[in-house]
Amino acid sequence: MLKVEDLAVHYIGRKTVRALEEVSIEVKKGEIMGVVGESGSGKTTLGLSILKLLPPNGRIVNGRIYLDDLDITSMTEEKMREIRGKQISMVFQDPMTSLDPLMSIGDQITETITTHEKIPKREAEEKALSLLEAVGISGDRFKDFPHQLSGGMRQRVMIAMALSLNPKLIVADEPTTALDVIVQDQIMDLFRSLRERFGVAFMFISHDLSLELEVADRIAVMYGGWLMELSESNKIAEDPLSPYTKELLAAIPNIELEDQKLRFIPGNPPDLSNPKSCDS
Amino acid sequence: MASLKAYIATRVVLTIPMILILLTLVFFVMRVLPGNPVIAIVGMKASPKYIAELEHQLGLDKPLWQQYLDYLGKLIQGDLGTSMIWGRRPVIAEIMDHFPATLELTICSFIVSIIIGIATGMIAGVKKGGKVDFSMRVYSIVAYSLFIPWFGMMLQLIFGVWLNVLPVGGRIDPLLEPKHITGLYIIDSILTLNFESLVNALEHLALPSLTLGIVLSGIYTRLVRSSLIEVFSQDFIRACRARGLKTSSILFRHGLKNALIPILTMMGLQFALLLAGAVLTETTFSWPGMGTFLMERIEYRDFTTVQGTIAFYALFVALVSLVVDLIYAYVDPRIRY
Amino acid sequence: MLKEIRSAGVDGLMIIIGLIIVISVTFMAVFSEYIAPYDPITPVGGAVEPPSSKFIMGTDSIGRDVFSRVVFGSRTIMFVVLLSTAMSMLIGIPLGILSGYAGGLLDRALSLVMDSIYAFPGLILAIAIAAMLGPGVYNTAVSLAVVYIPTYFRMVRGQVLSLREQLFVEAARAIGARGSRIMFKYIFPNLIYIIAVVFSLNVADAILTEAGLSFLGLSVVSPTPDWGFDLKNGQRYFLSGIWWPVVFPGVMIILLALGFGFLGEGLNAIMGREER
Numbered sequence: 001m002l003k004v005e006d007l008a009v010h011y012i013g014r015k016t017v018r019a020l021e022e023v024s025i026e027v028k029k030g031e032i033m034g035v036v037g038e039s040g041s042g043k044t045t046l047g048l049s050i051l052k053l054l055p056p057n058g059r060i061v062n063g064r065i066y067l068d069d070l071d072i073t074s075m076t077e078e079k080m081r082e083i084r085g086k087q088i089s090m091v092f093q094d095p096m097t098s099l100d101p102l103m104s105i106g107d108q109i110t111e112t113i114t115t116h117e118k119i120p121k122r123e124a125e126e127k128a129l130s131l132l133e134a135v136g137i138s139g140d141r142f143k144d145f146p147h148q149l150s151g152g153m154r155q156r157v158m159i160a161m162a163l164s165l166n167p168k169l170i171v172a173d174e175p176t177t178a179l180d181v182i183v184q185d186q187i188m189d190l191f192r193s194l195r196e197r198f199g200v201a202f203m204f205i206s207h208d209l210s211l212e213l214e215v216a217d218r219i220a221v222m223y224g225g226w227l228m229e230l231s232e233s234n235k236i237a238e239d240p241l242s243p244y245t246k247e248l249l250a251a252i253p254n255i256e257l258e259d260q261k262l263r264f265i266p267g268n269p270p271d272l273s274n275p276k277s278c279d280s
Numbered sequence: 281m282a283s284l285k286a287y288i289a290t291r292v293v294l295t296i297p298m299i300l301i302l303l304t305l306v307f308f309v310m311r312v313l314p315g316n317p318v319i320a321i322v323g324m325k326a327s328p329k330y331i332a333e334l335e336h337q338l339g340l341d342k343p344l345w346q347q348y349l350d351y352l353g354k355l356i357q358g359d360l361g362t363s364m365i366w367g368r369r370p371v372i373a374e375i376m377d378h379f380p381a382t383l384e385l386t387i388c389s390f391i392v393s394i395i396i397g398i399a400t401g402m403i404a405g406v407k408k409g410g411k412v413d414f415s416m417r418v419y420s421i422v423a424y425s426l427f428i429p430w431f432g433m434m435l436q437l438i439f440g441v442w443l444n445v446l447p448v449g450g451r452i453d454p455l456l457e458p459k460h461i462t463g464l465y466i467i468d469s470i471l472t473l474n475f476e477s478l479v480n481a482l483e484h485l486a487l488p489s490l491t492l493g494i495v496l497s498g499i500y501t502r503l504v505r506s507s508l509i510e511v512f513s514q515d516f517i518r519a520c521r522a523r524g525l526k527t528s529s530i531l532f533r534h535g536l537k538n539a540l541i542p543i544l545t546m547m548g549l550q551f552a553l554l555l556a557g558a559v560l561t562e563t564t565f566s567w568p569g570m571g572t573f574l575m576e577r578i579e580y581r582d583f584t585t586v587q588g589t590i591a592f593y594a595l596f597v598a599l600v601s602l603v604v605d606l607i608y609a610y611v612d613p614r615i616r617y
Numbered sequence: 618m619l620k621e622i623r624s625a626g627v628d629g630l631m632i633i634i635g636l637i638i639v640i641s642v643t644f645m646a647v648f649s650e651y652i653a654p655y656d657p658i659t660p661v662g663g664a665v666e667p668p669s670s671k672f673i674m675g676t677d678s679i680g681r682d683v684f685s686r687v688v689f690g691s692r693t694i695m696f697v698v699l700l701s702t703a704m705s706m707l708i709g710i711p712l713g714i715l716s717g718y719a720g721g722l723l724d725r726a727l728s729l730v731m732d733s734i735y736a737f738p739g740l741i742l743a744i745a746i747a748a749m750l751g752p753g754v755y756n757t758a759v760s761l762a763v764v765y766i767p768t769y770f771r772m773v774r775g776q777v778l779s780l781r782e783q784l785f786v787e788a789a790r791a792i793g794a795r796g797s798r799i800m801f802k803y804i805f806p807n808l809i810y811i812i813a814v815v816f817s818l819n820v821a822d823a824i825l826t827e828a829g830l831s832f833l834g835l836s837v838v839s840p841t842p843d844w845g846f847d848l849k850n851g852q853r854y855f856l857s858g859i860w861w862p863v864v865f866p867g868v869m870i871i872l873l874a875l876g877f878g879f880l881g882e883g884l885n886a887i888m889g890r891e892e893r
Binding site: 297298301302305306309310414417418421422424425426427428429430433436437440441448548549552553555556557559560563564574575578579586590593594597598601 | 627631729730732733734736737738739740741742744745746748749821825828829832833834835845848849852855856860863864867868870871874875878879882
């Protein structure tokens with residue numbers, strides 16, 4: 001459904017940062033694809049590139065992105081706007097800065113719907129209501145304002161918005177990082193149930209490999225702008241290919257072991273404006 | 281909406297002590313400060329008998345606390361005093377003769393100031409940190425520093441004399457005054473379908489409102505800018521775009537409302553600035569409003585009228601500040617919950 | 618502080634420009650006798666003579682040299698404004714400290730009074746007081762002082778309240794620092810910055826209010842040289858092309874207000890950054 005071929009993205013500036021290099025990845029229909037990596041690995045850039053939401057200094061310098069055989073790489077902004085929210089949507093890390101504090105959550109979801117579909121407001125509101133229920137928020141909170149909701153609930157609102165037009169893919173960039181672990185679990189469950197119910201695919205971007213192992217079908221490991229490894233999540237845990245993945249796995253603390261020293265991967269992430277050849 | 285009602289009730293109740301304090305202040309300034317206001321009015325050379333008569337007339341021979349209570353008592357009944365000169369008309373009637381002119385000027389200036397303020401604030405807020413942002417900040421300081429009489433006179437010179445497209449003073453050409461319904465020429469001329477009057481009134485309003493509006497716009501620039509920076513973070517814009525919203529609708533549907541909030545917050549205060557600025561604007565443009573009225577009566581030593589007018593200002597400001605706060609609570613949901 | 622100013626970029630530029638203007642005008646006010654070529658209150662030429670080499674800013678309606686009046690006018694306005702500011706601070710600051718520190722009913726009552734005055738249009742209050750007190754430099758200062766007392770009250774009270782709660786004061790006390798040490802090392806630097814900002818912005822406002830009072834004829838007695846007052850006198854002939862008695866004093870008012878305004882704004886911006 002979504003195919004990324006050989007994507008290379010650079011941020012132009014006094015020093016050009018090579019955020020992504022030769023990344024090829026495919027997301028199948030209804031699949032939950034996990035993209036894991038540390039800060040600076042390029043995982044967020046990948047997500048933004050798919051929606052063509054790169055900041056002004058970001059350029060796709062090579063590669064193609066296909067949505068169901070449609071080449072969206074060089075699509076105009078106008079056409080892209082039709083795709084965003086409708087065919088591919090995105091959920092970000094901090095729901096508070098993504099919401100207008102002066103509009104009720106129900107109205108904001110309705111707004112997303114009416115932007116893409118010419119249906120009467122009443123109908124859109126009903127859709128918004130059912131979406132709220134689908135993400136586990138009671139319908140009588142339709143008229144509530146963002147500041148009246150907890151962090152976890154706000155994130156659900158964002159997911160409801162992302163879901164509102166039945167997109168093929170929802171890109172979630174660190175959706176649970178700002179939330180506590182119990183809420184994290186709930187959101188993961190939500191992803192799974194939404195995928196079952198609506199057949200929507202997820203690209204779940206995170207730095208937390210253990211989370212991904214729980215929920216993703218396949219996992220892509222990124223480092224320094226490169227795709228290190230890509231395989232089924234159960235296979236990755238049993239038989240990791242790249243040494244980086246091995247270290248990541250080993251770094252996951254095991255709640256059952258008693259005297260455990262936290263393992264970490266030595267060194268800093270590579271300076272992407274000055275890439276050196278791989279020497280792990 | 282229960283909490284909104286509670287908020288309204290609280291707010292109304294709080295206004296009363298504020299009005300009381302202001303009226304007391306007015307009393308203090310007008311009665312206590314000058315010592316003997318009668319002498320201030322008629323001068324030292326008047327006969328003692330005349331002075332005593334006036335004192336009695338003005339109630340100045342009563343003990344101070346009784347004067348104070350009389351003063352408050354009359355005000356509650358809406359009696360702002362009686363003029364000491366000419367027709368001895370009630371002050372409130374004379375104020376009402378001049379109030380519509382000031383109201384019209386104030387409203388038009390306000391509109392000018394928020395249009396400019398929002399536009400400049402939005403530009404500065406969206407393009408934060410750059411040269412544009414900096415020049416907007418400079419604009420807001422410069423605009424406020426433009427001394428109103430001077431700025432007004434410059435506009436009179438440019439548009440009234442050199443370009444000769446707008447009148448330099450007055451409110452309307454004498455023969456074109458529309459039929460009196462509200463006292464607001466714009467509304468009255470529309471209601472009576474008198475378009476010649478409408479145009480003429482607007483022509484006369486142009487320079488004064490521009491003068492006062494531009495000077496006060498700078499304040500809004502700053503407010504709008506900071507409010508927008510808060511809400512219109514890059515994250516917010518990006519999240520909106522991720523939903524497929526058009527940039528223009530983002531700006532207007534979300535941006536405008538958020539820009540208006542800080543304006544509302546400060547509007548009570550800004551209104552005071554509007555009234556103060558109106559006095560200078562009116563005297564510059566010979567605009568027959570409350571400002572010129574006040575100055576005229578000061579010159580004529582019409583003490584009671586001056587006192588009544590200042591009291592009127594106090595009441596008016598308190599009322600507007602209350603209304604604005606209520607509107608603000610209605611618009612910004614974060615306040616009431 | 619100089620180090621911070623230099624690294625502040627455009628805000629630093631604002632401060633520098635503001636300082637230049639303020640210092641120049643202060644210089645003009647202090648050394649008026651040496652800068653002005655003529656006596657400001659005596660007619661020295663024909664009425665409304667245009668600017669020339671003899672009178673670089675022309676003469677006014679009575680034949681006085683506009684330039685000399687402008688120079689001496691700086692003294693009048695600076696004196697009135699600074700005097701009134703001193704009075705406002707003398708009353709407002711102690712009251713603010715008292716109110717913030719004492720809290721309770723006293724604080725609420727005082728705050729209510731101050732807020733009410735603050736809400737009332739400043740110029741109109743000044744007009745009322747000036748009208749009742751009569752003209753004169755000292756009376757004008759009093760009118761202005763009353764208007765701005767709430768400004769200083771609020772600022773100081775706010776500072777006292779926030780400083781009381783500041784965690785670092787608690788922390789400092791926890792590690793045993795003596796009260797006075799807390800004061801000097803932590804509280805004062807912050808306070809100085811804020812006073813400087815409020816002072817500058819307030820003086821800018823006071824300048825415009827004083828000029829307003831003068832323009833309305835309520836501040837000084839003729840023939841005292843005063844920019845607003847001269848503006849009013851020049852208004853009569855302005856539209857018939859006699860621009861110099863109006864333009865020059867007017868520009869000075871704006872310039873001085875701008876100077877203090879830039880100073881305050883620039884300091885404010887830097888302070889905002891420092892806090893982060």
